[in-house]
Amino acid sequence: MTRRTDSHPDLTRPDVGAPFFSTWRVDTPDRQRATVAAIAHTWERREWPAPGLLAYHVYTGGDGATLLHHSQWTAEQAYEAFARTRRQERVDEIDTAVPGIRRQGLDRYRHYRSHTRAAGDTRVPGLVVTVRIDFEPDARGRRRDWTDTVLTALTEEPDGHDGLIAAHFHLSGDGGHVLNYAEWESDQAYDAALAAPGAGIGAPTPLWERVRTYPGVKGFTGSRYEHALGLVPE
Structure with missing residues (x-):
């Protein structure tokens, strides 16, 4: 049943x-x-x-x-x-x-990699944010490297994002984009992360700047659910 x-x-x-x-x-x-x-x-x-x-x-x-x-x-x-x-x-x-x-x-x-929740974290996500990252045709082979860069940046975040529970990165079957399924504690936590110093999610560090300006990335489309x-x- x-x-x-x-x-x-x-x-x-x-x-x-x-x-x-x-x-x-x-x-x-x-x-x-x-x-x-x-x-x-x-x-x-x-x-x-x-x-x-x-x-x-x-x-x-x-x-x-x-x-x-x-x-x-x-x-x-x-x-x-x-x-x-x-x-x-x-x-x-x-x-x-x-x-x-x-x-x-x-x-x-196909699921590729995740920024997983900390051990003992039992929070239930109050918000799911999906972000689609589109790549130029000649940059499709760089999707894994871009994702690896994001995950390293999240790990090395100076202050972190307390409201981010986990983020799961998927590679599209058509080869053209990455989908990030991010679990947040609440709308308020996500808004606070967006409002923090920097251009969106991520501190103003060289590693996050590399994520934002990565060669071959056409654009980002985010949605809340x-x-x-x-x-x-x-």
Whole structure:
């Protein structure tokens, strides 16, 4: 069966071979809530669809108009089998409950590295921030080096960011970008980090300046989310 959970996903679990993210545009906060309710109703009344799906989580966007979806699969083949046999009936029921959802596409990733929470840190994230870092075509091979630089900068941060619980970096399957899924204690903690000296997250140090001006990086796109629904097998 399918069980609802309030727990956030573990982005570092070793059995996840295919982490996927996608965005739905639903336009208003009321439709955000209605869509989350429709997803829960549609999934909870059905058997868990596949042993290769480890967890499925939904987040409401801080813009009041979007939903972020994160599914954790053992392998891409497990998702493909689900898409052929079990996906459409769920999509149809959700679309009947909330017409007009615009699905923005599915992005496939591989988890690369994480800045993990400190030992004994049991805080529940009050805010999830995703940052997409796009690279020029001739710089795609530098994504790992850029990520390594960020993680070193976080480790060597003079004052640190008390509100940052963890940050998880994923390499896109298309080779074009990195996705950072960052867990923050709260909106206020994230805003305080943005307002600290420097140009955004990170102290005004040479290492952070290298991150910000890294050759081949086209740009950064950040979004705020709140965890709204977790679904796991019984």
